[in-house]
Amino acid sequence: MSAENLDTERIITEVRGQLSLWDLSDILYKDRDAKLQAWTEVCRALFSGYDDLPDKEKQEIGSSTSTCTSYTITSPGSQEDVTLYTVEETEAPNANVASQMQLSEQQYSSQALAEASPHLYTRKFSGLQGKKFFEKGWREVAVELNQLPNGSVKTPEQWITTLQHEVEAGVEMVEVVCLSQGNECQLLETERNKASPAPQIIASGSRATTVASPAPNQQQVQEITLQSAAPQITERGSSAAAVITTPPTVRQESPRRIRNLNPRRSTAEQANIAREDFLAVAKSNADSMRFSLQMLAEAANIQAEAARMQAEAAKVQAEAFHLLAQAVDKIVDLLVIKNNK
Structure with missing residues (x-):
């Protein structure tokens, strides 16, 4: 029993449903346990009676399934190459387009919901009733975002973590202004007094464009044309591998936190302090x-x-x-x- 005998389209279909295996914007992308669980679910869907097999045979099936096809994803924000064992090159463009649609549609919806309910980002509530109101609001936000087509499905706690990261980075809510000439839309971003703001992705006709944030204490809008979201497929040796360049992320890195203000102490010093x-x-x-x-x-x-x-x-x-x-x-x-x- 091996993954080589299975239909490639079937493997692609099962892998595409596990966002943690290939989607850089998924919150579980860097979670090793979540990826192992995702591969287990893929094997269960591909092989009947998978749970009843011996552990050694399960390992062989999981290894052959995860290494049958592969491509490399490059993250422009971190400039790190991450090799993932997922869909083959013929389906890589569709996977990348789905990821981009999820990024744009769900982000615009989350920004609109945040403008309508800014109190959800403060995490400030008093008493039991205030906490229940806070949790109820995030449940409604999660339900609305999860219902969007071609988007990721997350729990309310995961949406809180994802959207709180953008607020802590200092990026305020944005609004889309439709221009009177043509069907172009520009994204205007109001940035706090911060340096090196992150670009925002918008829809402009049939192509994806980005608008850079103005410098501190200035008001200006600049439209920059992005490269196509489709991946560039290259041949490496005898096997084909698709290199996918993901669009720039909308998130802005939060300032580095100093976790420990005290100098390091030796074991003897720590023992003396404890004594x-x-x-x-x-x-x-x-x-x-x-x-x-x-x-x-x-x-x-x-x-x-x-x-x-x-x-x-x-x-x-x-x-x-x-x-x-x-x-x-x-x-x-x-x-x-x-x-x-």
Whole structure:
């Protein structure tokens, strides 16, 4: 059982449904576990009873399926070549066009939704009701974006991550202005005071054009013609490989974050710091215990003093009763003597 015996069109159809294998704009593109799971789903669709096969045979099938055809995708933003094992060169143009349609249609829709509901990007909410309203709004956005044709399907959390990245980069919402002459549309972008803005992709007649953002504190619109979105197919050796150049991405890289402001410490220094922290906590606990014991001792002393004073009061009371009894006896004796006379 091998992928070489299968119809190429069938392999292409199954691979095209797994965006994480070939779509640079997909959020799971760099997730290795997601790609392995995607290849597993492809093998399950191509081979009946795949789950019941031994592990060794599963590995052979997965290897032959993923290496039967290949092409290279070049990312202009990062200038890195990523070799993917996907559709053959005859279907590569269609795959690239589908990716470009997804980028333009879903991005314009997300920008319109963001303008209508700017509070969804702030992540600021108060109380349980505010959080429910926030989650409900993103669910509605995800449903609307997922229903667009030839687009990627993502969860609300994935759409939040994707669209929040654009907001953090400093690119504000854009609007499409239809010109009065012809059917051309230009994309006007309002950029905050940032350098090196990213170009935006727009539709201009039957070709794709880009409009560069104006320099800081300036208002200007510049239209630049892009290269065709179709890939350039080249022959490499005896096997054909399609080289696809993806259109410039609309996202703008966010400023690099300094994750650790403290200098690096050796293991011994970290151990000393941990020991000092432990001793400080132990000393604080000992002081708290000592103070508690002192308070208990003082309370015991006060209780003993109260008992002593209570005993003295009982003694004085007993002496008073004794004197009173003696006085009564004397009065009785006097009365007896008086009666005898």
